[in-house]
Each structure stands twice: as structure tokens, then as C-alpha cells.
Amino acid sequence: MKIHIISIFPESFESYFNSSILWRAKEKWLFQCELYKLNDFSDNNFKRVDTKAYGMHWQVISPEPLAKSIEFIIDKVGHKIPVIYMTPSWELLNQEKVEQYYKILDNEFIIICGHYEWIDQRIIDLYVDYQISIWEYVLTSWELAASVLIDALVRHIPWVLWNTESLEQDSFSEKFDRQKEYPVYTRPEIFMSKQVPSILLSGNHSEIEKWKKANLT
Ligand SMILES: C[S@@+](CC[C@H](N)C(=O)[O-])C[C@H]1O[C@@H](n2cnc3c(N)ncnc32)[C@H](O)[C@@H]1O
Structure with missing residues (x-):
């Protein structure tokens, strides 16, 4: 471009x-x-x-x-x-x-x-x-x-973003059905008494995908 x-x-x-x-x-x-x-x-x-x-x-x-x-x-x-x-x-x-x-x-x-x-x-x-x-x-x-x-x-030019998945999961994008993104967590598992949802620590990818869909903001 x-x-x-x-x-x-x-x-x-x-x-x-x-x-x-x-x-x-x-x-x-x-x-x-x-x-x-x-x-x-x-x-x-x-x-x-x-x-x-x-x-x-x-x-x-x-x-x-x-x-x-x-x-x-x-x-x-x-x-x-x-x-x-x-x-x-x-x-x-x-x-x-x-x-x-x-x-x-x-x-x-x-x-x-x-x-x-x-x-x-x-x-x-x-x-x-x-x-x-x-x-x-x-x-x-x-x-x-x-x-x-x-x-x-x-942001839309191929190879500008390292991870093409980020573009596909951008809030309001066509590929993301114009929805807003789900919440994201990282380490530590407990921060100021707030815990990362246990499903995200489970390693169960299909359940994680379901959790993401259920938690779109
Ligand atoms: C001070 S603004 C002029 C505003 C103009 N008097 C009006 O009321 O529409 C100067 C320029 O900044 C740009 N600009 C300011 N706000 C913008 C917006 N929300 N979207 C796009 N361009 C904007 C436009 O090029 C605009 O002409």
C-alpha cells in the first residue's frame, strides 16, 4: 500500500x-x-x-x-x-x-x-x-x-500483523461476525484475589472456544 x-x-x-x-x-x-x-x-x-x-x-x-x-x-x-x-x-x-x-x-x-x-x-x-x-x-x-x-x-495488509488470527478476531470485523472481543487473561493465575477463569487453564480447546463465544463482550 x-x-x-x-x-x-x-x-x-x-x-x-x-x-x-x-x-x-x-x-x-x-x-x-x-x-x-x-x-x-x-x-x-x-x-x-x-x-x-x-x-x-x-x-x-x-x-x-x-x-x-x-x-x-x-x-x-x-x-x-x-x-x-x-x-x-x-x-x-x-x-x-x-x-x-x-x-x-x-x-x-x-x-x-x-x-x-x-x-x-x-x-x-x-x-x-x-x-x-x-x-x-x-x-x-x-x-x-x-x-x-x-x-x-x-492493519489489513497481509504480513503486517505477525499473527493473522488477530485480524480475524478483531472486534467488529466481518470474520468475527461484527462482534466485540472476549476478555483476555495472562499470568499470574491470581491477581489481587481475582482468578483467571479455570476453563482457560484446562487445556481443553473445544471448551475454551465455547467459553470465548459465551464471553463476547
Ligand atoms: C478544526 S477541524 C474543522 C472542523 C469544521 N469547522 C467542522 O465543524 O466540521 C479541522 C480538520 O480536522 C479534520 N478533522 C477533525 N475532526 C475530524 C473527524 N472527526 N473526522 C475526520 N476528520 C476530522 C478535518 O480534516 C477538519 O477539516
């Missing part, structure tokens, strides 16, 4: 993508992330990319640098790829949608991250294929919303 991210703060992705499972996925070339600084596409002498919105008091991202950056990526890739815009007010993301996006995004896509409150609507009308909300609340950071989507998608 290759993700092109346009952002004013591309560095904000680095610590997150350079740790744990996403870092390992990048090291194994299972997931590639190309970061583009939006200001590099500005014709303004000060590399500004924002301006005042018509009829409102807030700043928005101007259409020109966004259009230039999107066209640049499409030219570089050699064909049109899906463009995603994260927004609180559109289609809500859940595990079912993540599974659908994983299939339809075709392994390579662009995510636009702006700044301030909004981007010019014409960019959405002209270029954006999917508008995705990570749920009904408003974040300050566009990069954070994009990272949530990326993390949920990357």
Missing part, C-alpha cells in the same frame, strides 16, 4: 509512522508513505497557503496549492488515484467501512490534510473521491484524523 499525504505539517506523521507496527510494515515495504509539504506548492513569496474565507471570519486553505500538489502526485504516479479528504461531517468510519476502503482504495491513494477550519469547497468538488469522518467530534489536527484511517487500513 502506498499513501501520498499532503500536509502543512508532514513532520507530525513521522514519530507515529516510525514506531511499532507501522514502522515494521514500512521497513518490510508493505506500506509506503510519501509526505508532501503543501507550502512547497505555493506561488506566494512567503509560501503561504491560506487566505480569508468569503463571508466568514476564518482562514481557509486556498485551492491553488492543493490543486497543484494533487496534480503533481497524479503526474508522478502516471494515472488517477483516489483522493481522500478527512472531515468530521461526512461518512462515519467503522470497521465495516475500513474493510470496504481497504478493498476499493486500490493500494495507492492520496490523503489531503489542510489547516485552520476548512479547505476551499472547489477542491472537494473537483478532486475528492471519499470524504471520511473518524466519528462525530471535532479534532484540531487533520493529521491525527488521517493517522487513524491509515492505522486502521494498514
